Amino acid sequence: MHYVIMGCGRVGATLAIELSERGHSVSIIDQDSEAFSRLPDDFSGQQVTGVGFDREALEEAGIAEAEGFAAVSSGDNSNIIAARVVRETFGVSNVVARIYDPERAAIYERFGVPTVPTVSWTTDQVMRRLIPLPAQVELRNSTADLSVYHVQVGESWLGRSIGELEDLLPLRVAFLVRGGEGVLPRYDTVIQQGDEVRVAASPTHIRRIEAVLADGPSEVTE
Structure with missing residues (x-):
């Protein structure tokens, strides 16, 4: 299955590596090309330099074929915008967004965008929302x-x-x-x-x- 990740920080890079190691196809988007240095040399996924809510960047990353999308950049607004664009424009229902503000996270959850506040953040929580994991x-x-x-x-x-x-x-x-x-x-x-x-x-x-x-x-x- 194909997954698209926005943000190649520590969390985004870890997600990309774990998904790839589980045999999935992965594309990761970041506007700073140097961020991809967090990925190992043998990383088999696609690296797209661009803004994660930009239509062209998302299309280059294969969002049309994506089973899931994770917005895990350092900006709340960027993550929410990207999650909504992916859901509403490209019809991908399996999305999760990283949100720093827990109160805002609860609001977005009510609008149907699963979020993970930084205060309770783990890579496992995001993985569990994207792919089936053991109980x-x-x-x-x-x-x-x-x-x-x-x-x-x-x-x-x-x-x-x-x-x-x-x-x-x-x-x-x-x-x-x-x-x-x-x-x-x-x-x-x-x-x-x-x-x-x-x-x-x-x-x-x-x-x-x-x-x-x-x-x-x-x-x-x-």
């Missing part, structure tokens, strides 16, 4: 043999209810993060695009749960 343990209780996991839910689950998910799998949905706000789901709460899902489950079952969440309800076998 992340957020709380573990070894005595009770239960953990709370941050899991990724495939598109085939969108429009289905929390109740359907809980009836099919050995888990309980602890909470959702939707538009930057926490949601305690009901049985009939419908899973939406962009929902971040936390589930309580046994470590014994988490691999099967991950597979079914990725592939859809049809993968459930008795």
Whole structure:
């Protein structure tokens, strides 16, 4: 899959390297050509010198074929403008923007632009929004043999209810993060695009749960 990154600072360079090492095609945009020195000599991705929200730069980076876009430059305004251009002009829905101001980040989340404030920044958080990663343990209780996991839910689950998910799998949905706000789901709460899902489950079952969440309800076998 192809991914485009705006900003070749430490975070952007790390993302580009990790995505490339995972076998993905990567283009990285920066208006300072010297920023690309952060990339290793054997980096196989494309390096585009230009402004990350400029249409020509984005087209040169292959945004039309992109599965996802990360705006991780040092400027909040540039990152948000780029994220909106990519979503609204090029139709790429899988975008994430780095935002330094947590209050502004929450506002943009409500407009459907996933953001990561610098105060809670990690490369893993951005990667998790761009590509499928294994379930992340957020709380573990070894005595009770239960953990709370941050899991990724495939598109085939969108429009289905929390109740359907809980009836099919050995888990309980602890909470959702939707538009930057926490949601305690009901049985009939419908899973939406962009929902971040936390589930309580046994470590014994988490691999099967991950597979079914990725592939859809049809993968459930008795």
